[in-house]
Amino acid sequence: MIKRRQPHNESLSDKINRYRGAILVISVPVLLVTFVLCLMPRAPVDGGVGGVSSNRKFSPNYAVRMDPGSNKYAVVFDAGSSGSRVHVFCFDQKLDLVRIGDGLELFEQLKPGLSAHAADPKEAADSLLPLLEKAEVVVPQAMREKTPVKVGATAGLRQLGVDASERILQAVKDVLKVKSSLKSDDDWVTVLDGTQEGAYQWVTINYLLKKLGKKYSQTVGVVDLGGGSVQMAYAISEEDAAKAPRITNGEDTYVKEMFLMGQKYYLYVHSYLKYGLLAARAEILGLEKDSDNPCILAGYDGVYKCGGNDYKASALPSGSNWNKCREAAIKALKVNEPTCTHMKCTFGGVWNGGGGDGQKNLFVASFFFDRAAEAGFVDASKPVATVSPAEFQKAAQGACATTLEDAKSKYPHVESGNLPYICMDLVYQYTLLVDGFALQPQQQITLVKKVEYQNSLVEAAWPLGSAIEAVSAAR
Structure with a gap:
């Protein structure tokens, strides 16, 4: 049998035509893979806010698109009887705390408190400025005008009386309007009543322990001993709430209804002024x-x-x-x-x-x-x-x-x-x-200064509960 020799001058089109079957077998899967990859969203290099890493880890099996603008900041001043403190928090869309620098909050404090400046309201208000400056540095500039700043004065101002405390609060409102780039509102600068303080503290600790959303029997009770007052708060059954005494002398009611993370709670809370x-x-x-x-x-x-x-x-x-x-x-x-x-x-x-x-x-x-x-x-x-x-x-x-x-x-x-x-x-x-x-x-009772949350320690104080309320209202 005589073998047929291929001509040396075969053109490129002739070669493609001769091997078209093999080319199709190889190229179709490659094109399909390339097409799928182009459709997939890319995960960002850094899911943080304002240049701060969010410390989130993504699964290699899928990609997640994150919008830094969906996070919300809140700044809360705790103006207590023994000193003033500022807390800055950042939350994602699920109300989970997002890292700020090395931790999950900025916390700074100084002494004495606002009540130590009872004779000079402006001096009292100006005492908060060093804390305000530290708080504003943490909040990205583009988000400051949307970030609420709240000031909650506690037992120290309550004990000064209405006139003296109102003068100090008005001075604080004026300072925030002039000196702060954050979102301020006169209604956010107030003397917390004891039940608010106790309720916020209960929310804070149960949030950090990841108890919110669970049955009331799975939550923990809280006693918070401050300088001017002591609060007790714990969740009770609906039946016990119905039996609560009716207060007729103008005091706060004993039971507050709260709806948190899909669960309704009946919260017994009372603040004992003068017993801090x-x-x-x-x-x-x-x-x-x-x-x-x-x-x-x-x-x-x-x-x-x-x-x-x-x-x-x-x-x-x-x-x-x-x-x-x-x-x-x-x-x-x-x-x-x-x-x-x-x-x-x-x-x-x-x-x-x-x-x-x-x-x-x-x-x-x-x-x-x-x-x-x-x-x-x-x-x-x-x-x-x-x-x-x-x-x-x-x-x-x-x-x-x-x-x-x-x-x-x-x-x-x-x-x-x-x-x-x-x-x-x-x-x-x-x-x-x-x-x-x-x-x-x-x-057995648990003494608590901070609570571990997402591998970081967070102050077990009422401002986090107030911040959760602030960002929830803005959602």
């Missing part, structure tokens, strides 16, 4: 104004200033005494107040909410954590600790047996201005928990 840690000192010292006090450490003779009033603060010749100080704390709390007309009361004739599953897991914040850490039975480097009221009792007994001179070395982390009152503070905290809120001495 610093205000309680005045209540205890005021029982016998001109006498030495069994709660003051031996070696101290001074004056305690609170709410524009002076109180004699001097030790007994024998020094502080646990038993006598406890009697004074019980008397100041009005534990045996005969005016309780409800089913069951805490102290001062106040309904206790009825208890229940929403109160069983109790988170206790603010000064409770601070004094426990300073007294040495809680590690200050860890933001959460499980303790019992009995540990406050033991610490108080040790403090009351100490002189002022010895306390300087025994409690190195207590500020010098607070040192004479360390016995009083710890006795009061134990009495508040056991006699005021009727906890068992051995009951």
Whole structure:
């Protein structure tokens, strides 16, 4: 058989025609893959806001298109009795916190608080400017005019009276209008009533623990001990809410209805004005104004200033005494107040909410954590600790047996201005928990300073709850 030789001068078109079958087999799948890839959206290199990485990780199996403009910022000032603090938060469309720099919030503080400038409202307002400047740096410039700035004054201003507090608040409103590039509104600068503060605190802690949206029995109760007031808040059943006493003397109602993340909650919340840690000192010292006090450490003779009033603060010749100080704390709390007309009361004739599953897991914040850490039975480097009221009792007994001179070395982390009152503070905290809120001495409670959320620590304070409300209203 003779083989047919291919001509050397075969044209390109002849070659394509001869191999067209093989070319089609190879090219069709390639074209299909290229077409699909062109249709797929590309994931951005950085899903952050304002040049800050959002720290989100995307699955390699799909791409997600993110719009940085969908995130919302909120700036909240906590103008408390012991100092002023600013919190800045950023939320995504699902109301999850987005990272700001190294954490999930900006938190800065300074002392003293607005109430320390009662005689000069402008000076009070100007004291917030260093915090405002730090907050504005964090918010991207293009988003500042859309970012709400709220100022919530708490017990410190409540105790000044209406006239003095209104003058300070008006000065703050004026400063924000002139000096701030953020979105301000006169209605956002206010003295929080105690129930608002307590409700926001409950929202904050349950949000950070990812309890919101779950049944009320799966949420945690909150006690927040500030300088001027103490709040208790916890979710109760609809049946217990229906049994709540009806208040007719102008006070806030005991139960607030809140709809959060698809779940309706009946929140028992009450704020006890004048029973925050610093205000309680005045209540205890005021029982016998001109006498030495069994709660003051031996070696101290001074004056305690609170709410524009002076109180004699001097030790007994024998020094502080646990038993006598406890009697004074019980008397100041009005534990045996005969005016309780409800089913069951805490102290001062106040309904206790009825208890229940929403109160069983109790988170206790603010000064409770601070004094426990300073007294040495809680590690200050860890933001959460499980303790019992009995540990406050033991610490108080040790403090009351100490002189002022010895306390300087025994409690190195207590500020010098607070040192004479360390016995009083710890006795009061134990009495508040056991006699005021009727906890068992051995009951386990959680002291909390910050809560871990998305691998970061966030302050367990009411401003986050207020920020969640602000950005929710703007959605």
